[in-house]
Amino acid sequence: METTARPRAVLGAPFTRRAWAEAAYCLCGFPVAVIGCVLVVVLLMIGSGFTVSLVGAVLGLLLVVTATGLARVFAGVHRGLAASLLGERVAAPPAVRPQGKAFTRLDARLRDAAGWRSVAYVLVKLPVAALQLYAVGWWLTGLVNLSAPLRWAAFGQRPHPGAEGMPTITPVPAGGGAPHSTTFAGTFVAAAIGAATLLAAPWVTRGIVAVDRWLVRALLGPGELTQRVRDLEETRALAVDDSAALLRRLERDLHDGAQVRLVALAMSLDMAKEGLGADGEPVADPGRLRRLIETAHTNAIEALSELRDLARGIHPPVLDDGLPDALATLAARSTVAVELAVNIPERPTPAIETIAYFCAAELLTNVIKHSGARRAVLRVIQEEGLLRLCVTDDGRGGATPDAGSGLTGLMQRARTVDGTLHVSSPEGGPTTVTVTLPLHA
């Protein structure tokens, strides 16, 4: 498969959406880069020039601050281009809105790290953009050369005296070595060179864009600390939502389950009591009484079992004896054969054990419900201070974490403690889901 796929990928590269988008990115980015860089550099130079003198210091600093602000604006444009054309989505750094006295505000703006990173990007972007324009040149020269026979045929361009024929353009300086077409047949050599250039163009573009992608991620994002805060805010919201949803489900289960059973139980007991009549009176219809008491009994048993399931859903008591015991119970209850391998020398904190347990339970449920597997392997190991829980099955595969499969919920739950969830599930199987959690929440 691979051997046929690879040449096709190489030959098809100029016709892919990605290649076109990257070329468009190179083309659009250039004017923005030039204008941005010139403006920011001019402002910075004038600004720093002023700061040398004591009188102009304030004005100079204001200009510098304007430069960082402007750099942020241009960074925003570049971020937008990268997002729409490269699919490189980087969150914007939060805006700086300092409060207080003019001097404090100026100081805060001068210390705006994201602003200075924007300045850095705008400066570096100029040479990168120049290279990107050069990459676009590969596309153009490729097209021009490819059309050489057409041009010859259309315009009948013939070598006029003194000229050496129709020139072939090359993206790489070839000195005098670039062939000139002097005959119609010769133009096909130019066309071949053009085709080769066009085949290479996407890869040249891709290489230069890759550098830009890296710069965009490193310089245009919100910065590590801000990103961390953002992640924490997001996962905190997930955790709060999760617990609210849990409580709602609990109420719902009680309302529709045990509460109804108990009302019915009380009701049939009262009906039975009425049927017994007063003290000493003979019972009119013992058969009806028996049926009522049977109903009451059934409802009591049902209520008990529903309450037990509910309690276990909140916290499985066996988890108090540690994760290995709990997982063994879980594996034993599964209707699919589960091979269990647990090796956890250091006991994780209870919160982690609970999350790991519920992940394992949900993953095994998925195996039973969706995979059509006959065997599953549940492996839990501890390595590098992390708890790695891995469920593999021999089912049909094709599981995705975004199909509302419950995997999304697990992923969110894992994220609340900085854990991750990874799914590998090619069509036809096997499916492996790996949950990695820290040992301490």
Next chain:
Amino acid sequence: MRVVIAEDAAVLRELLAQMLTERGHEVCAAVGEAEGLRAAVAEHRPHVAVVDIRMPPTHTDEGLRAAIDVRREYPGTGVLLFSQYIETNYATRLLAEGSVGVGYLLKDRVANVAEFTDALTRVAAGGTALDPEVVTQLAGAGRRGEDLETLTAREREVLALMAQGRSNAAIAQTLAVSAGTVEKHVAAVFGKLGLAASQDANRRVLAVLRYLGP
């Protein structure tokens, strides 16, 4: 008495139907959701409908909404709502449509079948049956007029029982006093609330509304 039951828990629905049938009432239909209730009332024109507030599909207040629709379309049909919890908001919405032939009980009250059937009969006959908890909550909402402050503790107790829809005889039994004493208290309540006897208003209902009302 012809009854329609709307309750999504099958266990309870069947037991209610069985209980009412055994007591000689006719259960025309027992349904599991609000749409079914509307259809059943339109078809059978029952004396009273027993309606669970929380039913599919949203499990919020579709029972209440269906009940209000039924009251508007078929004013002669009594509606007894019941639910696992008492919500003041629901009681207010229900009573805003008038207090004739309505009831709102905690589901637990079904456990006393005799009292529950009494309440149902009362509602079917155009009376009111409010759970003591509804009464407490509404009265506690602090919207009562100043004239209620002039009632004695005993008179207020009598009024609270009236609000639950009880007759004088039933109140006398509950408080373990004579019927005459209750009549005296009721008259005092009417007097203090300034409700003169008249042809075109039910003083009893007016007093209760004053007690509960906004």
